[in-house]
């Protein structure tokens with residue numbers, strides 16, 4: 001079910017995105033899906049191996 005806001009801001013989310021999430025060790029990551037607005041979807045998808053930092057957590061698109 002769609003959620004009311006983006007995982008990273010208060011915008012209306014555009015779509016659900018499969019992401020990997022970690023804090024310090026990228027090899028110790030969680031795989032989950034989050035609802036993101038267009039802006040944050042782009043940022044996560046373009047983040048590269050270092051991920052998009054949101055607070056202490058890093059995110060990147062995909063489960064690999």
Ligand SMILES: [Zn+2]
Pocket residue numbers: 006007008009010011036037038039040
């Ligand atoms: Zn957002």
